[in-house]
Amino acid sequence: MVKSYSGGMMPELPEVEVLKRNLKKRLTGARIEDVSITKPHILKSVKPHFTALIGKSFKDFERRGKYIFFDMDGLFLVYHGGLSGILDLRDVPTRDTSFYLKTDRGLLIFRELSTKKTAGIHLTENPETLPFIRKLGIDALSVDFSPDYIKNRLRRRREWIFNILRDQGFVSGIGRAYANDILFEAKISPFKPGKRLTDGEIESLHYSTRIVLKRAIEAIERLYGDSLEIKEKRDFLIVYRKKDQPCPVCGDTIQWKSYRDYAIYYCPSCQGVE
Numbered sequence: 469m470v471k472s473y474s475g476g477m478m479p480e481l482p483e484v485e486v487l488k489r490n491l492k493k494r495l496t497g498a499r500i501e502d503v504s505i506t507k508p509h510i511l512k513s514v515k516p517h518f519t520a521l522i523g524k525s526f527k528d529f530e531r532r533g534k535y536i537f538f539d540m541d542g543l544f545l546v547y548h549g550g551l552s553g554i555l556d557l558r559d560v561p562t563r564d565t566s567f568y569l570k571t572d573r574g575l576l577i578f579r580e581l582s583t584k585k586t587a588g589i590h591l592t593e594n595p596e597t598l599p600f601i602r603k604l605g606i607d608a609l610s611v612d613f614s615p616d617y618i619k620n621r622l623r624r625r626r627e628w629i630f631n632i633l634r635d636q637g638f639v640s641g642i643g644r645a646y647a648n649d650i651l652f653e654a655k656i657s658p659f660k661p662g663k664r665l666t667d668g669e670i671e672s673l674h675y676s677t678r679i680v681l682k683r684a685i686e687a688i689e690r691l692y693g694d695s696l697e698i699k700e701k702r703d704f705l706i707v708y709r710k711k712d713q714p715c716p717v718c719g720d721t722i723q724w725k726s727y728r729d730y731a732i733y734y735c736p737s738c739q740g741v742e
């Protein structure tokens with residue numbers, strides 16, 4: 469039942485962006501009447517206490533990288549789904565519910581679909597003071613993520629560009645799924661050291677990042693409508709998990725290389741990998 473989560477699928481910017489948009493559509497203005505904590509490990513902060521949310525309303529929702537900030541009258545709930553977190557709006561809690569907010573539009577449920585407990589919620593008066601938020605690099609869809617920014621930040625980096633793209637301190641929102649398609653779209657080898665990228669490749673990487681993420685957001689919106697249960701169904705990606713299939717651009721066979729506990733996918737011809 470939880471098979472799709474055992475491989476360590478993590479939501480990335482497109483899934484989190486659609487979740488944020490749907491939360492905004494469905495919950496802006498809703499009032500919190502009660503708070504229930506059934507599995508306290510999901511709560512990663514102690515002050516202010518979560519009961520401080522009672523009586524507050526949802527003002528806005530903001531996304532930063534893979535995090536969502538729920539703005540509730542000066543209090544912010546900061547959420548990261550990790551490998552298994554799912555949100556849901558229902559009338560009754562499910563067995564796998566860790567935490568829920570009773571609102572005048574139903575129960576906003578925070579569930580964890582696997583035994584790997586990696587979802588987390590923080591409550592804070594200012595998300596910018598949280599150490600893991602301060603460490604985040606520019607958001608991948610921010611206008612500040614420019615070719616100049618990329619060029620400056622790649623200057624001293626010898627690691628594979630694939631791994632640099634996944635570094636949330638370099639750019640936030642991209643993980644081990646979308647990095648494959650961004651580099652395919654940009655026609656750059658995932659194994660090229662960051663500092664060796666040419667100016668042309670940097671321009672192309674910048675453009676491809678935006679185009680791949682925006683296309684994914686549109687595809688996810690078509691798949692899920694205004695649901696909050698957004699899963700990592702990424703069949704629309706071109707090289708990610710498409711091992712041994714023909715490249716739609718050149719017809720060559722899509723390859724993969726096993727790296728740590730996951731795989732990197734690429735087209736050897738389009739991306740110049742020998």
Ligand SMILES: [Zn+2]
Pocket residue numbers: 715716717718719720735736737738739
């Ligand atoms: Zn190709």
